[in-house]
Amino acid sequence: MEKATVVVIGGGATGLGILRDLSMRGVKALLVEKNDLVNGASSRYHGLLHSGGRYAVKDQEAARECIIENQIMRKIGKSCVEPCGGMFTRLDIDDEAYEELWVKGCADSGIEATPITLDEAFKLEPRLSRKHVKSAYLVPDAAVDGFRMAWQLIDSSKRYGGQVKTYTEVIGFDTVNGELRGVKVRNQFTGEEYEIGCDIAVNAAGGWAGFVGKLANVEIGVQPDKGTLIAFNQRIVNHVVNRLHKSSDGDIFVPHGSITILGTSSMSVPDPEDTSTSREEVESLLKIGEETFEDLRDFRILRTFAGSRPLYIPPGGAVGRSASRGFAIVDHEQDGLKGLFTIVGGKFTTYRLMAEKMCNQICAKLNNSTPCRTAEEPLVEEVSQADKDRAKKFFPSYGTNLAATRLGVERFKKVVERLENDPESRELVCECENVTRAEVEEICKDDTSFIVNDVRRRTRIGMGTCQGNFCALRAAAVFADMGVESTAKDSLTRMKEFLQGRWKGIRPVLLGRTIRETEMTRAIYELSMAVRSLEVGVRSYNDTKSTPNSSLLIPNSKTGGESQ
Amino acid sequence: MKTADVIVIGGGLAGFMAAAVAANHGQKVTLLTYGSGSLPLMSGAIDVLGNTETPDTAIKNLPAHHPYKKIGLKNIDSATKFFCDLTSQANLPYVGRLSAQIPIVTAVGTLKHSCLVPESMDASNLVGKKKIFVASIKGLKDFYAEMLVDNLKSHFHDSNFEVAKIDLKLLGGRDITCMDAAQLLTDNEQPLANELKALNASEDDAIILPPILGIMGSFSRSVVKTQLRAEIIETTCLPPSPPGIRLQRAFIRYLQKSDVKVFENSKVVRGVVEDKKVTGVVVENAVREKIFRGKKIILATGGFYSGGIQMREFDNPVEPIFDIPVFFPTGAENWSNQQLFSDKPQGFSMTGIFTNENLNPVNEDGKILFENLHVVGANLGGCDKIFERSAGGIAIASAYKAATI
Numbered sequence: 010m011e012k013a014t015v016v017v018i019g020g021g022a023t024g025l026g027i028l029r030d031l032s033m034r035g036v037k038a039l040l041v042e043k044n045d046l047v048n049g050a051s052s053r054y055h056g057l058l059h060s061g062g063r064y065a066v067k068d069q070e071a072a073r074e075c076i077i078e079n080q081i082m083r084k085i086g087k088s089c090v091e092p093c094g095g096m097f098t099r100l101d102i103d104d105e106a107y108e109e110l111w112v113k114g115c116a117d118s119g120i121e122a123t124p125i126t127l128d129e130a131f132k133l134e135p136r137l138s139r140k141h142v143k144s145a146y147l148v149p150d151a152a153v154d155g156f157r158m159a160w161q162l163i164d165s166s167k168r169y170g171g172q173v174k175t176y177t178e179v180i181g182f183d184t185v186n187g188e189l190r191g192v193k194v195r196n197q198f199t200g201e202e203y204e205i206g207c208d209i210a211v212n213a214a215g216g217w218a219g220f221v222g223k224l225a226n227v228e229i230g231v232q233p234d235k236g237t238l239i240a241f242n243q244r245i246v247n248h249v250v251n252r253l254h255k256s257s258d259g260d261i262f263v264p265h266g267s268i269t270i271l272g273t274s275s276m277s278v279p280d281p282e283d284t285s286t287s288r289e290e291v292e293s294l295l296k297i298g299e300e301t302f303e304d305l306r307d308f309r310i311l312r313t314f315a316g317s318r319p320l321y322i323p324p325g326g327a328v329g330r331s332a333s334r335g336f337a338i339v340d341h342e343q344d345g346l347k348g349l350f351t352i353v354g355g356k357f358t359t360y361r362l363m364a365e366k367m368c369n370q371i372c373a374k375l376n377n378s379t380p381c382r383t384a385e386e387p388l389v390e391e392v393s394q395a396d397k398d399r400a401k402k403f404f405p406s407y408g409t410n411l412a413a414t415r416l417g418v419e420r421f422k423k424v425v426e427r428l429e430n431d432p433e434s435r436e437l438v439c440e441c442e443n444v445t446r447a448e449v450e451e452i453c454k455d456d457t458s459f460i461v462n463d464v465r466r467r468t469r470i471g472m473g474t475c476q477g478n479f480c481a482l483r484a485a486a487v488f489a490d491m492g493v494e495s496t497a498k499d500s501l502t503r504m505k506e507f508l509q510g511r512w513k514g515i516r517p518v519l520l521g522r523t524i525r526e527t528e529m530t531r532a533i534y535e536l537s538m539a540v541r542s543l544e545v546g547v548r549s550y551n552d553t554k555s556t557p558n559s560s561l562l563i564p565n566s567k568t569g570g571e572s573q
Numbered sequence: 574m575k576t577a578d579v580i581v582i583g584g585g586l587a588g589f590m591a592a593a594v595a596a597n598h599g600q601k602v603t604l605l606t607y608g609s610g611s612l613p614l615m616s617g618a619i620d621v622l623g624n625t626e627t628p629d630t631a632i633k634n635l636p637a638h639h640p641y642k643k644i645g646l647k648n649i650d651s652a653t654k655f656f657c658d659l660t661s662q663a664n665l666p667y668v669g670r671l672s673a674q675i676p677i678v679t680a681v682g683t684l685k686h687s688c689l690v691p692e693s694m695d696a697s698n699l700v701g702k703k704k705i706f707v708a709s710i711k712g713l714k715d716f717y718a719e720m721l722v723d724n725l726k727s728h729f730h731d732s733n734f735e736v737a738k739i740d741l742k743l744l745g746g747r748d749i750t751c752m753d754a755a756q757l758l759t760d761n762e763q764p765l766a767n768e769l770k771a772l773n774a775s776e777d778d779a780i781i782l783p784p785i786l787g788i789m790g791s792f793s794r795s796v797v798k799t800q801l802r803a804e805i806i807e808t809t810c811l812p813p814s815p816p817g818i819r820l821q822r823a824f825i826r827y828l829q830k831s832d833v834k835v836f837e838n839s840k841v842v843r844g845v846v847e848d849k850k851v852t853g854v855v856v857e858n859a860v861r862e863k864i865f866r867g868k869k870i871i872l873a874t875g876g877f878y879s880g881g882i883q884m885r886e887f888d889n890p891v892e893p894i895f896d897i898p899v900f901f902p903t904g905a906e907n908w909s910n911q912q913l914f915s916d917k918p919q920g921f922s923m924t925g926i927f928t929n930e931n932l933n934p935v936n937e938d939g940k941i942l943f944e945n946l947h948v949v950g951a952n953l954g955g956c957d958k959i960f961e962r963s964a965g966g967i968a969i970a971s972a973y974k975a976a977t978i
Contacts, residue, residue: 288887288905306885403747435747436714479715479811482681486717500720501681505914512913519909520884524921527913528878529614531922531959534914537616537809539685541914562923562954564898564937565890 012206013039013172015371016192017213018179018221020044021051022155022357024213025162026364026383032171033386034372034379039205040171041194043178045463047159049215051357052466053284053316055238055263055270057249058082058151059358060095062122063256065114066107071335071359072118078359079149081384085361088389088414089158093264095150095249096134097122100141100300103254108144111253115148122146134246138303150249152265155357156466157415161388164417175457182210182225182349189348198459198496209371212351216281216317222351227344230324231353233281233317237290238272239518242309242474245269245302252301259297266411267473268311271298281317286517290315309522311476312514321354336363338370389417396422403428403435408443415468416448424448438487439480441473449484453491460496461488461507477511478530482538505540576866577603577834579976580854582841582894583873583881585610586965587950589824590972591871594655596831598977603865604828605839605856610821611878611951616809617694617784617816618677618687619656619667619969621649623962628688629671640953641963643930644970652973653689663823664790666692678781678808680716682724685809688966691816693786693794693807703777704733706803708769712743714750715811716783725781737780739768754785755793755815762787762796774803781806784815790823836865844870844895844946851895851946869945871975872897872934876925876951876958890924892952897934897942900927900954918957925954932975947975 015031017024020042031038042048061075083090099108115122123146130145131137137145163173176197183191183204191206212229214221222229244264252260258274274290291313299305321337336355342348350370355363365381372379392413400409400421413421427434427447434447452458452467461484464470470484471477485504488497497503508530515527534540579595581588584606592604622641625631632641632649641649653671660667667689669675674686677694684696699705707725709718718736726734741764743749743757758765765785774780784807787793798805807816828835838858845853845864853866874881874894882899884890887908890899902908902920909919926934932947949971951964958964 288908292887432744433712437748482811483715483717485681486720489720489723490717498723501683501724504681509913516909516911517905519921520887524877524884525880528876528922528959530913531919532611532614532878532964533811535959536620536685536962536964537811537814538679538681539683540681542683562900562902562927564900564927565888 010191010204010206013037014208014375015039016041016205016207016210018192018210019212019214019217020046020159020173020175021049021213021215022047022158022360023215023352023355023363024211025159025166026360027211027213027352027367028171028173029162029166030364030368030381030383031371032166032169033382034368034377035169036372036375036377038166038171040173041177041179041192041205042173042175043197045175045457045466046163046173047155047466049217049281050316050318051159051215052155053238053314054155054236054357055261055272056152056155056265057261057263057358058090058153059356060148060150061118061120062095062097062111062115062148062150063251065118065120066110067256068335069114069118072114072120074359074362076118076120076149078362079151081361082153082358083151085384085387086153086158086161087387088391089154089161091152091265093152093248095148095251096130097146097148097251097253098130098137098142098301099144099253100138101143102141102300103252107254120148122148134248134250136245136302136304137250138301140303141300144253146253150251152249152263153357154265158388160415160467161417165388173457176459179221179224184346187345187347189346198494209348209350209374211367211371212349215319215353218319218351218353225341225346225349227341227346227349227351229339229351229353230322232320232322233278233283234320235276235278235283235315235317236273237286237294237313237315238270239291239294239313240311241269241271242311243267243269245305245308250301259294262298262301278317281319283317284315286313286315286514288517291517310518311474312511313518314514319353338367340370392418392421396425400425400428404445405437405443408445411443412445412448416451420451424451427451438483439468439470439473441475442469444468444470446487449487450491453488453497454493456493458488458492459494461485461503462510464488465507471507471511476515476526476530477508478526478533481508481534501540508534576868577601578867579603579869579871580605580865580867581871581873582854583610583875583879583950584608584837585873585875585879585950585968586612586615586820587968587972588871588873589821589828590652590656590969591873591949591976592833593659593824593827593831594973594976596828596833597655602833603867604833604835605841605854605865606835606837607840608879611875612817612821613813615814615817615965616677616685616687617691617814617820618685619689619965620962621671621688621966623674623686626674627672628674628966638927638955640955640967640971643928643932644967644974648974649966649970652970655973656689656969659827660820660823663826664792665819665823666791668692668695678721678725678806680721680783680808680810682721684728687962691807691819693791694784694809694816696806698804699729699732699779699806702729702732702779704735704774705729706735706737706772706774706778706780708739708780708782709736710743710754710783710785711738711740712749713754713783713785714748716751721781721808737772739765741765741768750813751783751785751810752813752815752818754783755788758785758793759787759789762793766797766800769797769801769805774801776802778803779806780804781808783808784810788815788819788822790819841894846943849942849944851943854894869947871972872946872948872952873950873972874952877921879951881952882925892926895934895943895946897926897948898936899924915960918960922957922959923954926952927954931978932971947978949975
């Protein structure tokens with residue numbers, strides 16, 4: 010039987026933080042994740058590294074934690090953080106009295122909030138509404154790339170012996186006399202079930218923590234709280250722009266590379282798997298966003314997405330926006346199960362601190378007195394200038410640094426070698442995000458790449474302007490060629506599944522130029538590539554399904570027609 | 574400024590076809606284009622109705638509001654003949670007829686069926702081939718011979734497949750597309766011919782290639798073909814698509830010969846309307862506005878892809894030039910399907926203008942809005958042309974009818 014001292018359940022930021030922390034303290038740890046890594050709230054969020062300003066009035070403890078972790082993250086995860094800075098703007102419709110409370114709250118929490126004149130604000134953020142914005146402050150917010158942070162956490166953990174198994178779902182716990190012996194898991198692709206022996210297991214399953222708890226017959230107060238976000242195809246803001254009012258929906262804009270993310274809503278949902286988004290949610294976010302940026306609708310929307318915050322609900326506690334963004338650690342020895350812990354709640358910005366506190370408790374149990382070092386040691390070594398210079402001969406210059414931070418020292422070296430030795434690998438698989446074939450080949454070979462989406466999350470293929478129109482075919486072909494998993498060979502299925510994944514986020518925002526992109530996707534794949542097989546002669550046009558229903562179509566009464 | 578007999582707005586397949594047919598019927602034609610249309614995106618084949626084995630009979634059974642029902646089978650037939658004559662004169666012969674479908678091989682190794690197919694893509698004779706070579710061209714992007722073979726094999730169990738490595742010395746820079754290769758091979762076919770000859774393929778074999786056989790009609794293909802015993806067949810490819818561009822060029826040459834006045838980069842912003850007639854259109858360029866006068870106006874600005882129909886807010890699609898009412902399905906559930914590649918039409922794709930039998934735009938009550946304005950191609954609503962694979966057929970047939978009315 011496979012064995013580890015600690016099994017960490019859940020491949021989000023918290024779980025990965027725990028894996029790294031334990032591995033660095035010399036504890037043999039293995040992480041299992043039922044899907045791909047950072048598939049829940051750790052990637053389905055703003056990508057905002059909070060200064061704490063958002064919590065300065067409501068929850069000063071959280072605010073203080075944020076500003077401290079914010080500084081640490083900039084240091085250890087340099088290449089994951091874009092230090093763009095943040096701005097809080099109060100609009101004419103917002104409560105003036107709140108501004109005073111907020112300024113005081115920031116001062117009390119140790120967050121530097123610098124007032125600036127409106128002229129300065131409009132100079133820094135030219136698209137801000139001249140009509141509505143009444144005051145502005147600068148704060149040390151930043152943008153953070155959750156995907157990149159995750160791969161770097163893994164690279165760091167692996168260096169210290171940490172192990173990761175993706176697409177491995179926990180299906181039960183093995184206990185003897187109230188003491189944990191192991192975790193039962195199932196491989197999502199092969200269906201194979203087996204047990205991993207361990208002394209301790211940590212339930213860090215985020216929104217799924219309640220389900221994992223049930224497998225051990227323990228009750229966990231976690232409420233999945235769905236937040237919907239919109240990604241725009243342009244960099245609309247230079248800073249993270251927050252509304253200076255009591256936290257509400259749709260009031261934060263975060264710039265990431267060449268895009269901007271607007272969010273979010275807050276809605277309690279029964280199922281953390283519910284990442285559906287609707288036209289109504291999009292409409293409501295746009296309406297609020299327009300108050301700060303009046304020309305918001307002129308920007309092309311790339312897609313919309315949603316994730317579930319795992320809000321911790323103590324017995325009798327509040328839900329939704331009023332629920333604490335704090336976190337809780339539960340030792341289930343109190344429930345009669347020795348060896349199982351649950352960590353729930355919190356937020357991405359403070360994942361490291363959560364992991365540290367969790368690991369302190371675990372190490373106390375294991376009589377391991379090694380101190381936590383995750384706040385001091387950078388996640389990854391930096392790629393050397395010499396390697397970057399080698400790469401620059403073949404990489405689009407804009408892409409070199411991005412790829413270097415994405416890939417890390419070792420993989421970057423391998424990719425550069427490919428580029429040097431195989432001229433054909435220099436072509437771009439994804440023009441939008443500047444991803445070379447060499448990089449895609451290298452990631453396809455990885456034992457965590459089961460479907461093209463796994464390759465997407467690691468390389469960013471398909472995440473840019475064209476949303477997979479061109480790279481879907483190329484990625485499926487390279488994956489079929491290089492992939493080590495048996496799932497790789499079925500290129501048509503992989504290609505369609507990849508495009509369907511993109512479609513999920515496009516559908517609720519299917520208007521404006523986004524429709525145009527979709528028509529292009531369909532023209533390429535349905536017409537030129539005929540991926541939807543018809544078996545001519547088998548299906549007749551008179552099938553009810555394929556007959557267009559004209560009663561669905563009504564004329565647009567908002568247009569004139571005759572009245573020219 | 575002289576008044577044209579016909580003003581065609583739009584330089585896609587429908588606009589080109591309308592201008593060509595009108596000119597052929599002795600009309601003085603002005604063609605206003607903006608952007609490159611959707612031809613560089615298309616496979617090269619003209620799909621008339623892809624969901625059926627015999628499009629001609631299936632068209633008869635279409636619902637009354639379908640564009641084909643307004644156009645009529647006779648016009649579809651005449652359009653097909655006109656198209657085949659035009660392309661054959663341009664040395665870009667097409668094969669096919671309305672009563673059957675011809676298979677073509679796609680870049681991913683599936684089979685696509687279409688009515689009118691460039692001769693170079695006709696894969697009817699692949700059945701029974703002893704050996705099928707698939708050319709893997711070193712340095713060419715977007716063509717993955719191994720994947721193609723893996724998928725195509727399932728359709729041809731009795732043939733042996735071989736990936737043939739071909740080196741045309743394309744490497745140097747990065748990213749050579751099929752379009753680049755087609756351009757390089759135009760008037761420089763011998764390196765490819767030599768590589769293919771070396772395969773020693775017999776009459777019983779076939780060679781499948783990406784669509785790189787030149788960009789001028791079928792000239793390059795003939796040069797290569799005469800040196801080989803085996804059949805050579807081109808596939809589709811990711812855009813920009815040489816077969817689509819060959820067709821675009823064939824039309825442009827025809828229009829030049831026919832004295833059609835083509836004004837490029839001419840964005841039509843509105844119409845000049847007098848007494849339910851469009852007497853002219855206003856074109857906006859960088860410096861000023863200009864009015865073009867015409868007796869008949871053909872609107873061929875396309876659907877959502879080309880901007881002939883636009884939608885900035887949900888449930889509010891518009892036709893931006895004449896503000897013609899656009900028919901569309903309301904509500905999120907009807908707007909699109911859960912699956913991108915769905916087993917039913919996509920609502921947003923059925924969005925468009927409704928017309929009478931003369932292709933004049935109509936309102937909800939069926940009332941004609943402009944007597945001398947005719948709507949063609951992807952502007953027409955009422956069917957999902959991608960789902961039913963009818964975009965090309967509707968484009969040429971509606972254009973033919975509008976031009977001959």
